[in-house]
Amino acid sequence: MTTPTYYKALNWAFLLLKGKKLDDYGAEYVLLERQDWRKTDLSFHEREPMPPAVWQRFQQDVQALLTGEPAQYLLGHAWFAGLKLQVTPATLIPRQETEELVAWAGDFAERFQQPRILDLGTGSGAIALALQQRFPQAEIWASDLSTEALRVAQANGQRWQLPVNFVQGDLFAAVAQQPAFDVIISNPPYISHHEENVMDYSVKHFEPALALYAENDGLALYQRIAADVSAHLTAPGALFLEFGYQQAPAIQQLFEAIQPARPVVIRRDLAGWPRMAQIGPQASMSPRLK
Structure with missing residues (x-):
């Protein structure tokens, strides 16, 4: 035939x-x-x-x-920052927009000789592994609440021989005993449950709810990060966040209220949406330069 x-x-x-x-x-x-x-x-x-x-x-x-199964789950892998990474229904599929966040945080990290970097809610490990590839000398830690996601992240780290420290725990709880970090980066769950009816079918039915939704109109994780970040971030360091395209005003207001010493900068993605923020370094602090 x-x-x-x-x-x-x-x-x-x-x-x-x-x-x-x-x-x-x-x-x-x-x-x-x-x-x-x-x-x-x-x-x-x-x-x-x-x-x-x-x-x-x-x-x-x-x-x-x-x-409705996403192509990346069907294949069992996705590409991120030049890395072919295993993905499963326990992990979000890494997006191109997040590569922009990683590039921004990486440019900031260049000012440190041996940056200490923390990725909160690592999922497949995409952010942490991309930064470890860019900064072989960096000490990078990555946490996630999901043990299933961490198994995927660890497998990706082993495949690429990138020595990220993957640890299980809820946000900063996993690194409570670690010294402060120069760069903290996160793409946490930020979708409000009220938005479920307008979400893409494939995302809603196949990607992990734990990595998608958050309470308080999608802001719950940012509120927790804002409250706790000072104990884990060096004075010349900065926090980098991804968020929903309608959340920029709320993110700016939240961090200016809780972290007034660290200026907030909002950046638009390549599509023109305000999707990323840098919080810090502290005003009048000189970074630990190369």
């Missing part, structure tokens, strides 16, 4: 996924990853018939995508 060309197979998948109002890019992403191709490879081969085994696997993958 003649198999379709790559071009026709993808069009078939796109129509099915669009018909269910699902992300049609997932089909192309899965195909490229299965073939270990780039988009240029697909352009070169798109008029060729799919080998029967590839067509059979692609049909199976499309059926899974039609359930």
Whole structure:
């Protein structure tokens, strides 16, 4: 039996996924990853018939995508800052926007000779591992409440031979006995339960609720971080946070009230949304320069 060309197979998948109002890019992403191709490879081969085994696997993958399962969970991995990381339903799928937060925090960390860095709510370990790759000399700790997520993060660290210290615990409780850090970074749960009805189906039904939702209109974790961060952050250090696109005013007000000595800077992502904040360093403090 003649198999379709790559071009026709993808069009078939796109129509099915669009018909269910699902992300049609997932089909192309899965195909490229299965073939270990780039988009240029697909352009070169798109008029060729799919080998029967590839067509059979692609049909199976499309059926899974039609359930709403994210492509990254289907494959078992996602890319973040150049790292191929294992992901499971116990961990959030790392997003490109978070790479922007990591780059910002990394540029700040350059001013320290051997920065001590803490990643709160590490999930797959993406943030901590990306920073460890950039700063081999850094001492990096990463905490998470979920033991299942930590197993994934530890496996990712072992795969890339990056010596992040992964520890289980609720926010700062996991590093209570550690000296203060120069950089603390977090992408905590920030979605209000009131927003569930407008969330993407795949996110709502497949990604871990523990890593998505927070009380107090999504601000509960930021309130706890604001209350406790001073005990864990050096005076010349800074806290970096990601948050929802509508939460910037609340985040700024919260940290200016609780941490008045540390100025708050809000930054927009590449799409133009205010999604990140730097809190600190303390006013009039000179950083420990290289």
